[in-house]
Amino acid sequence: MKFRNLNFGLESNSKIKSYLPQGLTLFVIVFIIGFFAFNAQDNMANRGIEFGFGFWGQEASFDIQFSLIEYDGSHSYGRAYLVGLLNTILVSVVGIFFATILGVVVGISRLSPNYLISKFAEVYIEIFRNIPLLLQIFFWYFAALRALPLPKDAINFFDISYLTVKGWFIPRFIWSNFSIIFYSVVAASIASIIIYTYAKKQQEQTGKRIPAFWISSGLITLLPLLAFFIGGVTLDFEYPVLIQQTSTIFNFRGGIGIIPELIALALALSLYTATFIAECVRAGIMGVNRGQKEAAASIGLTPAQVLRLVVMPQALRIIIPPTTNQYLNLPKNSSLAAAIAYPDLVLVFAGTAMMQTGRAIEIVSITMLTYLTLSILISMFMNWYNKKIAIKEK
Amino acid sequence: MIGKSVIFKPNRENLNLYIILGGAFFIIGLLDVILNSLLKANITSFLPLNLSFFTPIFFGLIGLHLIRIEFSGNKILDSINKNINSNWFNAFLTLLVIFILIKIIPGLLNWLFFDADFVGTAKEECSREGACWIFVYVWFERFIYGLYPNEEIWRINFVFLTLIISTILLAYSPDRLKKYFLIFLLISPFFLWKLILSGGNFGLEWVETNAWGGLSLTFIISIFALLFCFPIGTFLALGRRSSYPVIRYSCIGFIEFWRGVPLITVLFMASVMFPMFLPSGTFIDKLIRVIVAITLFESAYMAEVVRGGLQALPKGQYDAAKSLGMGYWRMNFLVIMPQAIKLVIPGIANTFLALVKDTPLILVVGLLELVGMIDMAKTNPKWLGFAAEGYVFAGFVFWIICYSMSRYSQKLERRFKTDR
Numbered sequence: 032m033k034f035r036n037l038n039f040g041l042e043s044n045s046k047i048k049s050y051l052p053q054g055l056t057l058f059v060i061v062f063i064i065g066f067f068a069f070n071a072q073d074n075m076a077n078r079g080i081e082f083g084f085g086f087w088g089q090e091a092s093f094d095i096q097f098s099l100i101e102y103d104g105s106h107s108y109g110r111a112y113l114v115g116l117l118n119t120i121l122v123s124v125v126g127i128f129f130a131t132i133l134g135v136v137v138g139i140s141r142l143s144p145n146y147l148i149s150k151f152a153e154v155y156i157e158i159f160r161n162i163p164l165l166l167q168i169f170f171w172y173f174a175a176l177r178a179l180p181l182p183k184d185a186i187n188f189f190d191i192s193y194l195t196v197k198g199w200f201i202p203r204f205i206w207s208n209f210s211i212i213f214y215s216v217v218a219a220s221i222a223s224i225i226i227y228t229y230a231k232k233q234q235e236q237t238g239k240r241i242p243a244f245w246i247s248s249g250l251i252t253l254l255p256l257l258a259f260f261i262g263g264v265t266l267d268f269e270y271p272v273l274i275q276q277t278s279t280i281f282n283f284r285g286g287i288g289i290i291p292e293l294i295a296l297a298l299a300l301s302l303y304t305a306t307f308i309a310e311c312v313r314a315g316i317m318g319v320n321r322g323q324k325e326a327a328a329s330i331g332l333t334p335a336q337v338l339r340l341v342v343m344p345q346a347l348r349i350i351i352p353p354t355t356n357q358y359l360n361l362p363k364n365s366s367l368a369a370a371i372a373y374p375d376l377v378l379v380f381a382g383t384a385m386m387q388t389g390r391a392i393e394i395v396s397i398t399m400l401t402y403l404t405l406s407i408l409i410s411m412f413m414n415w416y417n418k419k420i421a422i423k424e425k
Numbered sequence: 426m427i428g429k430s431v432i433f434k435p436n437r438e439n440l441n442l443y444i445i446l447g448g449a450f451f452i453i454g455l456l457d458v459i460l461n462s463l464l465k466a467n468i469t470s471f472l473p474l475n476l477s478f479f480t481p482i483f484f485g486l487i488g489l490h491l492i493r494i495e496f497s498g499n500k501i502l503d504s505i506n507k508n509i510n511s512n513w514f515n516a517f518l519t520l521l522v523i524f525i526l527i528k529i530i531p532g533l534l535n536w537l538f539f540d541a542d543f544v545g546t547a548k549e550e551c552s553r554e555g556a557c558w559i560f561v562y563v564w565f566e567r568f569i570y571g572l573y574p575n576e577e578i579w580r581i582n583f584v585f586l587t588l589i590i591s592t593i594l595l596a597y598s599p600d601r602l603k604k605y606f607l608i609f610l611l612i613s614p615f616f617l618w619k620l621i622l623s624g625g626n627f628g629l630e631w632v633e634t635n636a637w638g639g640l641s642l643t644f645i646i647s648i649f650a651l652l653f654c655f656p657i658g659t660f661l662a663l664g665r666r667s668s669y670p671v672i673r674y675s676c677i678g679f680i681e682f683w684r685g686v687p688l689i690t691v692l693f694m695a696s697v698m699f700p701m702f703l704p705s706g707t708f709i710d711k712l713i714r715v716i717v718a719i720t721l722f723e724s725a726y727m728a729e730v731v732r733g734g735l736q737a738l739p740k741g742q743y744d745a746a747k748s749l750g751m752g753y754w755r756m757n758f759l760v761i762m763p764q765a766i767k768l769v770i771p772g773i774a775n776t777f778l779a780l781v782k783d784t785p786l787i788l789v790v791g792l793l794e795l796v797g798m799i800d801m802a803k804t805n806p807k808w809l810g811f812a813a814e815g816y817v818f819a820g821f822v823f824w825i826i827c828y829s830m831s832r833y834s835q836k837l838e839r840r841f842k843t844d845r
Contacts, residue, residue, distance in 0.1 A: 049669060052669060052672065053669045053670070053671035053672060054671075056669075056671050056672050056675060057671050057675075060675060067702040070701070070702050070703055070704050070705070071701050071702050073704070073705060074701050074702075074703075074705055075701070077705055143515075143518075144507075144508070144511060144515070145508065145509055145511070145515045145518055145519060146508040146509055147509050147518070147519050147522045147523070148515075148518050148519070148522060151522050157828065158824065160827075161778075161782075161823065161824045161827035161828045161831070162782075162820045162823050162824050162827070163781075163782040163783070163784075163785050163796065163823055164782065165785045165786055165788075165796060166785060166796050166816060166819055166820055166823065167820075169796065169800070169812075169816055170813070170816040170817075170820065173803070173812040173816070174812045174813035174816055175813075177812070178813075359684075363686070363687035363688075364687070366687040366688075366689045366690065367689065367786070369689060369789060370786075370788070370789060377687070377689055377690065377693075381690060381693050385697070391697045391698045391701060392698055392701060395690060395693055395694050395697065395698045398690050398693075399686045399690050399694070402685060402686045402687055402690065403682070403685040403686060406684075406685040406686075407685070
């Protein structure tokens, strides 16, 4: 009897033990949220504002300096939000692209047997990694790009592209029947994927190797070319031209003008993030067992083949997870754009739109949710990729 | 007689000849670049097209090829060949690095030192050929102390001296006393903030936190955020591995929320949204709100770092601790944590570094630390056009701080490395 009691007591005791802390946590969380919600309601009632997203469709009546889609002051706040979001995505994609290329090159250089190259890479990494990103953005924007010449005496690249203090002007492509080119590229890509899978299958089954790389790269260049000549596609260039606006002020017209804010931001983001990616790449390559390289060399692979077929597939598994973090950081860091007035999501929406509508809670929450969604999307993609290249245990 | 094949295949028999020939070619290439970049004289301008642009690389490659002799017996030559000249590609990279350095370094040194102006009190004393360090010199106090009143600056100095001296005492005191210094160091920042920096008592003038700024504000924010984000992060990491679902999921939600949003929106939240959440009439100082926001933000990152360490520990450690009769807290804080934290020292250091590098962001909510002060100084009508000097100075200061921190963490890592 006594024994049973004891056992019973222990059991109920452990149940209390597990419910008590959980209940307490839940209570504290609910209490804090309730407290904040109550105060927010109280404060908004005092100021005579009502919680709601009615402002979303109202006319924004402010201009945005740089936009990928058609926008002017007569559009809605919702449209302005979209403009900001697209600008954020643009600078993130550009930044990730260049940071990855630079990071991989620097990471490999860091391991180069060439003493000068590896020291050069190390110095670059140590300098750019240890200086705050905001400072780097400011440096490029306020010090480096401001030192560029005025449009009147722009730095000229073969008369088609001009670099000035007002931005970088490049020619605009004007296509007609562009869709044919687009479809041909899609068709070529699909065809080369099929060829790759077929070649792999053939090699696994019969040991015969099909030059899939050459065939598919031929397809991808030839098919669009063919479409270009047969499909009646024309391509014109609209070059930027220097125009005298007043007696002393010159500017470029036509072409595409890349604003200096975008250049400074993309430059700083890629130079900064590349240092971290380079360290990931270095750690990944160093993490591959030495014996793997020696074994690969001993069966007669060339150094390039060793890197491509043996080292890289294994190194990628070590490189991907930390690099994912960098890819997540870059779009978040791109929000520093607000400090140099690049019209990204934070500047357009959490800045100008919030000032005009005064709806702090709604707008800050929407902004945060947007970044959360972006982060989740990127990490979902990278997790999928990581799973794809992970070791498939048999 | 030197046959054709001999010239293209350097060998050991004519070692000295090849060294002289190769060296000569290499020096011609080098001379071309040096004359080009320093004296603006182009010795190969007689060549057609843009060929003269490539001559240094061409001469250098020939020179390096001529001295690429394996097992020459000459130690210096062997080490050169092994390290920077092992094949055509490496020789090309070597030349590229050397030429880029020749192009960049002299101009940089001229701007930084030789053409720069160091002494003076006014903008007019700058020649503007190089950097104008007078700008930094004149604004130095503002860069370090922000808008803190000039006659009260000793208070900031006093606070940081107290902290530095007690840290040194902590490091070099006998083990018996270490505990007390550590407790002092953990508690004193709060008193120093309230009594000395803010003032208002003991005849000290009240100084608004709005006036705080410059590098000292960077340190103040970093110190407080560091003090809090480590314990909060540790508890979050434990919570994320808790067996209680409510605690686990709330910790996961908390961590992932802060990790998913940029710091700038967090700062906006702290400065414009948070006051709406307080009972009307209550007011929390903006600096405190910002420090709390940064702390919560960084503690989420800290939690993930600590969790990495917890996951790396073998299960046997938990079992061993439990078999000794330890409870949850004693097991975690006496057995698990000391080992886990040792494992993740680099990660912790990186989080601290990120924290220090993130502080300049507070300028978006109107607090001006070092970068913010430089931003203010460069828009001063009397001192327009000195942005580069200011940013180079700030970059140098931050670089020193961050680089020495990362070096220190590497030292710690080596010191705590025990064989497992």
